Amino acid sequence: METLDSSDTGRIVSQERGHGGSGVNIKLLLMLVVVAILLASVALVVALISLTQNGHGGGEARVTITGQEGSDSKQDKIWNIATGHMTSNNIYIDQPSGQLKGFNVDLINAVCRLANKNCRLVYDVWQRCWDSEKGQLPMGGVGLMSGWYDACAGWIKGHTRARTFQFSKPWQKPVNYHFIVQTGNPRGFNPTDVTNVTFGFVDGFINDEFCLARQTSITGSTLSTSQIQHYPQPTDMFNAVLSGEVDVCIAVGNNLPTGLTRLEDPAMDCPLDASGGGLMLRMDNPLLEWWDPALERLIQTSEYHEICQDIIEEHGHMPGRDPKDRCFGY
Structure with missing residues (x-):
């Protein structure tokens, strides 16, 4: 068996210490590499999120929030407008087609088209827009109060109604x-x-x-x-x-x-403020932000006059007011 003198022992100890120091350096290097990779990953994720929020990334387009619109400002939102008055040339069911027709239908379609909005006219009994009972104050209907639809069409701004709902600009003359x-x-x-x-x-x-x-x-x-x-x-x-x-x-x-x-x-x-028929909707609904400006533009165009003329030409078989009693500018 080979024996070692004191100088050999010192030499071996020194070598062992050298190998131990090299192991620590390798571990430290690996840890630094891992940290660098993690930091790079986090930076990449942050960059992707930033790009997506600015409309440059994949997935859904960015939603612009304006005023009180919130998530309802998506361009593909469908605005539901209810109607229940179906006894005149204002609004009625065309029996052969089963479709809603009338002056209100034509005007709502024109305003939504001008504003580039997706609208859907739905039928409901009018008491679900506004209701009253003998001996009681009138009240908001369950449909509009509960948000079943965004607005009710053809309603006149009244003293009691104005305490509960907001109203669009009218598209018809007031009546006595x-x-x-x-x-x-x-x-x-x-x-x-x-x-x-x-x-x-x-x-x-x-x-x-x-x-x-x-x-x-x-x-x-x-x-x-x-x-x-x-x-x-x-x-x-x-x-x-x-x-x-x-x-x-x-x-x-x-x-x-x-x-x-x-x-x-x-x-x-x-009516309150000598108001004619328009939209009635909840106080928190943002529909009027785009509806009123589009309606004002429409009333200044020849298309509004054509819609009024269709009261006679397209809907004249139904009873109701004629263009001079219903439309502005006549």
């Missing part, structure tokens, strides 16, 4: 409302004093008992509950006057059923 009685006024209705007179009203319509109460020149205009009857449709209200169930009702008075007549005076101004 009149007392409607049996032809010949056999009950001797006095339009200046309605004390003890019974009235018929339609659920959700602006020509209601609260409009009558604002007519301070008419004696007894604030009605008691016993003087009020509510009906689901205008035809039901008119039939109630014809049958004598109620003495009188309040309506525009165009195309009345046979047996009823309109008393010209007084003419009641039920």
Whole structure:
């Protein structure tokens, strides 16, 4: 067995220490390489996120947030507009095609096309836009309040409605409302004093008992509950006057059923700010940011005049107001 002297021992110890130092350096080098790779990976991820947010990366296009729009500002959003008034040239169902047609349909399509927006007109009963019941204040309908759609079409800005909803600029002239009685006024209705007179009203319509109460020149205009009857449709209200169930009702008075007549005076101004029909929507909906500017532009064009002319040419088989009574500029 070979023996080592003191000098050999020192030499071996020194070599072992040299090999140990070299191992530490290699580990340190590997750790630095790993850290460098991690830092490079993080930098790459950050760069990709930045590119994507600026519209230069893959995946979905960047969503621009303006005002209160939030995620609703996506260009592919479908704006749902509800309508339920389907008894005139304003809006009706074309039976052969099953499609909604009328002045409101034509105008809504034109505004959405001008604004480059995707719109869809949907049907719902109007009480889900705005409702009222005998003896109670009118209220927002469950459909519009719950956000089933973005807006309801053809609604007039009224005193009670303005406390709950916002309104677009109107696209129709305002109307006045009149007392409607049996032809010949056999009950001797006095339009200046309605004390003890019974009235018929339609659920959700602006020509209601609260409009009558604002007519301070008419004696007894604030009605008691016993003087009020509510009906689901205008035809039901008119039939109630014809049958004598109620003495009188309040309506525009165009195309009345046979047996009823309109008393010209007084003419009641039920809308707020002399407003005509437009969109009614929740206070937090951003639709008006693009709708009102597009509507104003449309009304200044020949297309608006053509849409008004189609009230006669395309929808003339339906009852309702004609262009000079409905449209601006006539």
